[in-house]
Amino acid sequence: MGLFERKDDREDERKGRKVKILSIDDSRLIQQTLLFDITQLGYDVLLAADGETGLKLAEKEQPDLILLDNQMPGVSGLETCILLKKNGKTADIPVVMCTGDSKMDSVERALGLGAVGYLTKPVDRERLKAKIAQVLRLEGALPAPPPPLTPYFCPICKKHLVYIPQY
Numbered sequence: 503m504g505l506f507e508r509k510d511d512r513e514d515e516r517k518g519r520k521v522k523i524l525s526i527d528d529s530r531l532i533q534q535t536l537l538f539d540i541t542q543l544g545y546d547v548l549l550a551a552d553g554e555t556g557l558k559l560a561e562k563e564q565p566d567l568i569l570l571d572n573q574m575p576g577v578s579g580l581e582t583c584i585l586l587k588k589n590g591k592t593a594d595i596p597v598v599m600c601t602g603d604s605k606m607d608s609v610e611r612a613l614g615l616g617a618v619g620y621l622t623k624p625v626d627r628e629r630l631k632a633k634i635a636q637v638l639r640l641e642g643a644l645p646a647p648p649p650p651l652t653p654y655f656c657p658i659c660k661k662h663l664v665y666i667p668q669y
Contacts, residue, residue, distance in 0.1 A: 524548040524565035526556030528574040553577030560592045572601035587616040596637050
């Protein structure tokens with residue numbers, strides 16, 4: 503299955519609904535790009551253009567994941583992250599910073615304030631897809647991937663074999 507093949511079965515098994523991802527970013531271009539990329543992965547997307555709107559939307563909609571820009575006018579992304587983590591209704595929602603600021607102190611500060619990941623812009627689609635899947639698996643919103651199949655060389659029959667576990 504390719505990166506942009508539609509997956510309509512991306513439902514949160516715990517709640518019986520589609521997974522929702524909130525993107526908080528002041529750039530309309532970034533918002534439209536993320537909207538396209540994330541909907542192609544089969545998730546619902548909520549958009550907020552600033553931190554204040556994002557905080558209200560997060561509290562009301564309870565998304566499964568928040569992608570948060572750091573450099574925004576008004577309430578910055580780091581301030582938004584602090585406010586999300588202080589609010590009892592949004593404290594458990596995982597936050598992934600998605601920003602153009604690639605300085606190591608910014609990464610460390612964001613992770614120290616409660617973000618679970620950090621992506622730098624321009625965001626590579628494969629990295630975005632991998633980070634979303636990683637965070638949602640950790641939160642239990644997606645099932646774990648099957649274990650990898652490890653081939654080994656059999657000295658008796660002189661062939662590479664793969665053990666396939668029975669489920």
